[in-house]
Amino acid sequence: MNEEVRIKLDKNFQDALPVLDIFEKNGFEAYFVGGSVRDALLHKPINDIDIATSAFPEEVKSIFKKTIDVGIQHGTVVVLFQNEPYEVTTFRTESGYQDYRRPDQVTFVRSLEEDLKRRDFTINAFAMDQKGIIKDFFQGLQDLEKKIIRAVGDPYERFHEDALRIMRAIRFQSQLNFDIEEQTFQAVVESASLLSKIAVERIHIEFIKMMLGSAMSKALSNFIEAELYRYCPGLAQSEDKLRKLAGFPLPIKSEVQAWTLLGYYLELTGAELVQLMKKWKSSNEISRQSKKTLQALYDRIDQNEWKAWNLYRSGQQAVIDTEYLVSGLQVSYDLKLARQLYSNLPIKSKDDILINGHDLIKMSKRQPGRWIGELLEDIEEKILLSELENNFDVLKEYSCHYIDQIDK
Structure with a gap:
């Protein structure tokens, strides 16, 4: 093991220190392990804190008043301490991975080094004690430095x-x-x-x-x-x-941007992208937004500018994502202008139109039917093209004329 390395514990670790102290007072070893230790060494933000201990699961449960069995057969117990959950796993060895994912057999051990041997990469195989001293059995510190x-x-x-x-x-x-x-x-x-x-x-x-x-x-x-x-x-x-x-020369900022770019480079239509994402088990919402953004990206590249209808159909987030992505595709871009154009749209959705189907039925005394949707779509388009003002009286007058033409 390398010579002693000690780091200053940030607040996340300090808040969890009493958990390690309780293990120690009861005669067991306990350490912070895994990605949180690696991120602390890299001066990155700390997220989830994992704890490994020489205490067996039933011993963990006997020490702490509130625990949850989340994977007790594999040695993992969630300890609830001062209203915070901490995932605690017993030192263990593993064998027999018939499904290439989970061990067939887990054996609890008292040795930290034996436990860390089963970790994936040396930079994830650190342990850290209450004093911030790093335990490194596999030259992970050297690999981190290199x-x-x-x-x-x-x-x-x-x-x-x-x-x-x-x-x-x-x-x-x-x-x-x-x-x-x-x-x-x-x-x-x-x-x-x-x-x-x-x-x-x-x-x-x-x-x-x-x-x-x-x-x-x-x-x-x-x-x-x-x-x-x-x-x-x-x-x-x-x-x-x-x-x-x-x-692609820019950092990708969101999952929607990632799928949109993948669809673009694979030369997929929006519908084809949705089918691909279904195979990847993506959520319906991410798929819907990615399809919308991919279509916006194609329109933006094809026309080299934003049309009112494209802005409206895309929605604000797709407009922002698209303008960012085209900046990495050697297409002229202006995010500030795109935001301004979107902001200037007379309506942002159908809900903004100041006349609705109920109004149309009431004023026309006609039975509901396809004509309502067709008329509202016509109004929607004309408002976006600045051919109609989004004003109830104006829309009422236009609708009456439209209905008269239908009835002739």
Whole structure:
């Protein structure tokens, strides 16, 4: 293990210190582990804090008054302390990964080093005690300093234990802008087919995190080189198009932007993008917004400017996303102008129209029918084209004339 390294504990760790103290007072070891320790070493914001302990699950439950069994068969218990939940996992070893994702057998142990041996990468295999002293058994600190992603132990074993680690290696590269160590990357290449064993929902999460990382281009290039795309829905024949996507020069800021760009580079229609996203198990809302933004992007590039109808149909967020994306596609852009044009629209949705179907029935004394929708669509278009003022009296007069023409 490296010489002692100590860091200052931020508030998140300090708030959780009493939990570690309680374990210690009861004769057990307990440490902060995983991504939170890595992020603290990198001076990044700390999110979820995980705790590992030498106490077995039933011992954890006997020490704390309030606990929740979330994965007790694998050694994980949520401890509720001062109204905060802390995920606590017993030191363990694992064996028999028949589904390439979860262990068939978990054995609880009292050794921290034995527990950390089963972690994926050295930069995720740290533990930290109450004093902020880092426990590093696998030269993770050196790899962190050199900006390297290296598997703990044999990378082939790690990837066969949990094939999702193949995608996690690429995702961490994107998020951290690190390089993947040569032997680890070779194992990624040679183990790529194992991704076919993993649920698409899990791959989806890692893929989007990769797309949103600061080093997306570097990571996506390795994703392509390792041929991981062959095991992702709808991408098996898309190597050349993905390479073009890897050249996109701006950071991608949202999941909708990521899917929109993927649809654009794959040359999909909005409907085809929705079908692709369905295979990826995307949410209906993200799919709907991505389809809308992709159509807005095509319209914006085709016309090289915003038309009132396109602004209205797209909606404010799609307009903002589109204007950002075209700035990376070597198309002239002006986000301030786009925002102003959208702001100046006389209506932003059908709900803004100052006459409705009930009004039309009342004034015409006609039976409800398709004519109502057709008339409202006509009014909607004319308001957007500034051919009609969005004023009730004006719209009433126009509607009466329209209805007279129908009745002739």
